[in-house]
Amino acid sequence: MDACGKYSNIVMAGNLVFSTKIETTDGVSRVNSLYIDMVEMPFEGLNDSVTMGFVNTVQDTTDNAVRYSLLEVEEYQSFASAVVSVAQGDNAQKAAEYMAVDKHGGIYIDYTAVPGSYEILSLVDVLEGRIPAAVFEDSIVLVGAYAAGMGDSYSVPVTNGAQMYGVEIQANIVQSLLEERSLVYANSYINAAVCAVIVFLLTLLVCMIPIWGSALVTVLTLAAQYGLCFVLDERGILINMITLPLSAIAVLVWSIVSKYATEVLRRRKIMGAFQKYVAPQVVEEIAKNQDYQLKLGGEKRHIAVLFVDIRGFTPLSEALQPENVVEILNEYLGLVTDAIFQNGGTLDKFIGDAAMAVFNAPFDSDDYIYRAVCAARDIAAGSERIAATFLERFGKKVSYGIGVNCGYAVVGNIGSEFRMDYTAIGDTVNTAARLESNAKPGQILISEYVYEPLKDRMKVTEVGKIPLKGKSKEIMVYSMDEVLGKRI
Secondary structure: OHHHHHOOOOEEEEEEEEEEEEEEEOOEEEEEEEEEEEEEOOOHHHOOOOEEEEOOOEEOOOOOEEEEEEOEEOOEEEHHHHHHHHHHHHHOOOHHHOOOOOOOOEEEOOOOOOOOOOOOOOHHHHHOOOOOHHHHOOOOOOOOOOOOOOOOEEEOOOOOOOEEEHHHHHHHHHHHHHOOOOEEEOOHHHHHHHHHHHHHHHHHHHHHOOHHHHHHHHHHHHHHHHHHHHHHHHOOEEOOOOHHHHHHHHHHHHHHHHHHHHHHHHHHHHHHHHOOOEOHHHHHHHHHOOOOOOOEEEEEEEEEEEEEEEEOHHHHHHHOOHHHHHHHHHHHHHHHHHHHHHOOOEEEEEEOOEEEEEEOOOOOOOOHHHHHHHHHHHHHHHHHHHHHHHHHHHOOOOEEEEEEEEEEEEEEEEEOOOOEEEEEEOHHHHHHHHHHHHOOOOEEEEEHHHHHHHHHHEEEEEEEEEOOOOOOOOEEEEEEEEEOOOOO
16 A cells, blocks of 8 residues: 555556446436446555556457457546556546547457567566566556466457457557557448448349359459458458348359259250150250250251151041041151151151151251151151051051151241240251152152262162252152161
């Protein structure tokens, strides 16, 4: 007591015991969560000799880190505030006059140093005279516990998990007050508005770019926010670092899920449109093709076209019951469909008792002309088998006529947005149809354009040049007798 009484620059640490109390002023009640129940002092006899300051620690409810410090509560001031007042002497002024003190009389601590940054001396060395007094000249000296296990260490936001002793936290607050530095949270409304604008723009952007691009933009956005936080922190401004990252991640997840769902629906739509008339392997290829779009329009492609028609079907339908006619037609067209699909062709359409198929569309197919004549061979072979069955069951003979041609045609979705068909149009298609109409029952007619590339892989009978309806120029036509080699 005698030593403390000799000097006017000593500040002792005390503690305020708070409770919650409902207070009524002018008929208005409010909850005071900082009601002071009691003031704890280390030694009451020093009250008249030293300045007292409270060292209550305010820990964040989210991670228990110390980010905030009360500077004054009612007539009491904090230990750090009292130290600064004593150090400044006659020039001392209240922190509220030069700091961003909030309504509770506190500040967000702008930490200057990490644990161990301030000079640390052993009190034993001081008391035993091993440290000269000159070391402390013109210095603020804080005395406090600095050892593990003494219950005076706390998490702080600048240590990456390491803890800081209470005396060092007080040293940081003192330095912040001396340098008139504190952290201030940016206006919450402005922060929310900026965040909303960024999230809106991010949402628009990720809708227009692929998933990997969305992930990259999200990472860059978060990196930009981190950089902005660093710059603002240097200027003592804090911004909410949770809302934007969570919102950006939510937008990214939504983008991934929505794009995946859109892609699944797109593939189902395309597969639903094609699976009825395209070989399964072609449907699978369409499903894998990320760039394929089901839309109106076509492209010029070199294709092989096959037309097949049931010969004698009209008199047959007149002589039999409708259900028998449908049974014959379904069985025959089922044979045609299987032969086309097994050879990788696309079933373009059924035209009554006729069918049209294209090869090398919608995707490139290897040896597609050969595939077309193989499909014709398989239809012919199958027709002979079911013709015998029909003759036995219905007493009627059914045969076929087939025409095959190749060349350039426009291939794509023709029609309207409401109703479209995948088909091929052009002179190549018309010629194939004319060949089929000129074929005799049981005959396969091919054009010279089909024969030339395959002449070593088939046996034919030359029919000669024949005029085709609607064409001014005659073409050489062959009757295909046999296809050499196995089906692809």
